[in-house]
Amino acid sequence: MLRAIATLLKKTDRERWTDPRSFHAAWEPRTKRIAALIPNNSRVIEFGVGKRLLERYLDPSCTYTPSDIVDRGPGTIICDLNGRPLPDLGADVYDVAVLIGVLEYLRDLPSVLDWLTGSVKVCVVTYAPAKTGGYSPGAIRETIDRLRHGWMNNYRIEDIQSLFRERGFDLAHDEDWEQQRVLVFSQSPLGQW
Helix, strand or coil, X not given: CHXXXXXXXXXXXXXXXXXXXXXXXXXXXXXXXXXXXXXXXXXXXXXXXXXXXXXXXXXXXXXXXXXXXXXXXXXXXECCCCCCCCCCCCCCCCCEEEECCCHHXXXXXXXXXXXXXXXXXXXXXXXXXXXXXXXXXXXXHHHHHHHHHCCCCCCCHHHHHHHHHCCCCEEEEEEEECCEEEEEEECXXXXXC
């Protein structure tokens, strides 16, 4: 119930994400799969790093920068994607932004994507899309269920794709992972991905 209230207030649930019990072992295979999608020699920044599992599975030729709402060890950029201002990541510092299980917790996803657009050419994300839209009884039940998870938005998969497309990202990869989608969006020509 407290999670739903925090979500309604559009606040990042710091208490939840500082508790190590909030990170589930079942998430590791998803992270390993995502690491396999990232090309060798990539300069990667991951948001919402949790236990920094991605770092373990990236090819050694990649460089890795962790970012989270709390310090997760050496090199962590502390950043609340629901806070403003967002930090300047610089241009041509990173190639790939990874957001695994993060987009659902963003209250203003379009502004975060606007911010990332100037800093990376590729975004690798997961998202548990809403299945219904509008104000039908089913959509209202789904919204309540998403609030219980702490999710701050209710985009359908086509909405997510549209948000990226509007910012110059093409869909380069799409696959199902349990109740989520694993998506790779690229500003580079798709043949280069």
